[in-house]
Amino acid sequence: MSATTVHIVDDDEAVRDAIQFLLRNNGIATRLWPNAEDFLSYWHPDMHSSILLDARMTGMTGPECFTLLRERGCQSPVIFLTGHGDVPMAVEVLRQGAMHFLEKPFDRETLLRTVREALEQEAHRIEQLQAQALLNHCLASLSPRELEVMEKILDGKQNKVIADELLITVRTVEVHRASVFEKMGVRSAVELARRTAGQK
């Protein structure tokens, strides 16, 4: 279970509390922020979070905050909440990848459903990230030469060919190959190809 917190960023205390109440009653951890600036200064890239963002706040607006988050590499789901609907704003943030754009007063069920969707998406993203991190960890443990050999293995080349290209003997390639399999935790070239699929 990833401890994903839902961050509620809204300058209206009544709204924050109401949403927190709703989510807590459904077993969802929350954290409240009265403005975008405070939340932004707290936010860091490897947080697990879903974000509820009020569109119009004193100080930085929701869309501005969203843009900054994306620029800083935030991939967490963001749900906008707004009092006065504004089509261009909704279009803009949704096209930039916001998960939803809800108009107040919003239906409790709709908000809850959307937040749950966000939590699922975030959990999925975290899984991907962890898999990626594990892979990177393995890749980082390879020596330069091993990496070189691995790439050629992934081209489907035989040891003999690799040896020719690297101007070394087949025996040496075999040694590197074995190290690569060992370090990457696979036992065949096919597994290696699958594990690194979609990679560089």
Add this chain to the structure above:
Amino acid sequence: MSATTVHIVDDDEAVRDAIQFLLRNNGIATRLWPNAEDFLSYWHPDMHSSILLDARMTGMTGPECFTLLRERGCQSPVIFLTGHGDVPMAVEVLRQGAMHFLEKPFDRETLLRTVREALEQEAHRIEQLQAQALLNHCLASLSPRELEVMEKILDGKQNKVIADELLITVRTVEVHRASVFEKMGVRSAVELARRTAGQK
């Protein structure tokens, strides 16, 4: 070059003509439709198209048309055009995957840019489809047994293991393996894994 046509679906003839004029002047092929029903009856799944859809039309509305298209498997980019902005509608269609939601009167440059983006996306989609079709063609040419062997190869299993699992001799597996490589146009198991990456 894929012969992608931009379909303009709008009940206002003046709007249709204006957009057609704009796009034609920029070398983009168009086809005009006065209502969603006519376009829908023309549309078929393997069309290459980008779609400009008026939100409010006599008869079927844009969003209704869009929903039907998606239900029928249409993956082409859809751009909405609308006179009177309606936040829930914009949110709904964008969340369903519409490319954009433009309010009239729209800026020529914006429309043109969006259409070009749509054409690019569609071209990319067509490429993917064609690659997929080629792959499916290869897969379809495999006999049931060959397919079975291929799956086990993709699990990284050795001929010997495959033979045991299928209750046949290694020799037979070798034959099937060779056929698979031949038919799939690859020369190693790694290439096979890469070609079918992200597949079933």
Add this chain to the structure above:
DNA sequence: TCAACCATTGTGGGAACCCACAGTTTTGAT
């Protein structure tokens, strides 16, 4: 300076892979 790691190579043998040549059996369609 010494341990640790990297890159390299050799030998030798067992296992796996690839393939040409040759053949049987089953199955489905005309």
Add this chain to the structure above:
DNA sequence: ATCAAAACTGTGGGTTCCCACAATGGTTGA
């Protein structure tokens, strides 16, 4: 009934892979 494709098997020989055992030389940080 007949023909074609699919599935299956064998033999033999060459190639490639894998690995234990053994070793050399270079770099680097403690």
